[in-house]
Amino acid sequence: MLLSELKSVEAPLGTLMSKELPIGYSFRLTKLIESISTELKRAEKFRIDLITKYGVADGENLTVPNENIAEFTKEYELLMSTEVDIVPVAVPLDVLVACDIKMSVQDVNTLVSVGFITE
Numbered sequence: 001m002l003l004s005e006l007k008s009v010e011a012p013l014g015t016l017m018s019k020e021l022p023i024g025y026s027f028r029l030t031k032l033i034e035s036i037s038t039e040l041k042r043a044e045k046f047r048i049d050l051i052t053k054y055g056v057a058d059g060e061n062l063t064v065p066n067e068n069i070a071e072f073t074k075e076y077e078l079l080m081s082t083e084v085d086i087v088p089v090a091v092p093l094d095v096l097v098a099c100d101i102k103m104s105v106q107d108v109n110t111l112v113s114v115g116f117i118t119e
Contacts, residue, residue: 002081002082
């Protein structure tokens, strides 16, 4: 799974985890979220490194000036296209329906697209 995909499922998985699911799914989803969180924290460290590399001091903040945006973006996109080892947890749609889980269409589509919700 790509880092960019992990970033896109972070919020929908958080929504799903706030719902009451059968204990087996809750346990596996908790492990999954911990793995995703670890990978995203690692990616954030590299993003900050890129800001440090291409940024300039603006008071207490670092900002990437326009002349460095292209290189920053190129390296950041390369980072986010990195494949990471995450084993998805597939929750069948009928389990979500049986638990009366309500989620936005966008969140469901995001989780279906990466195999976290199956039919």
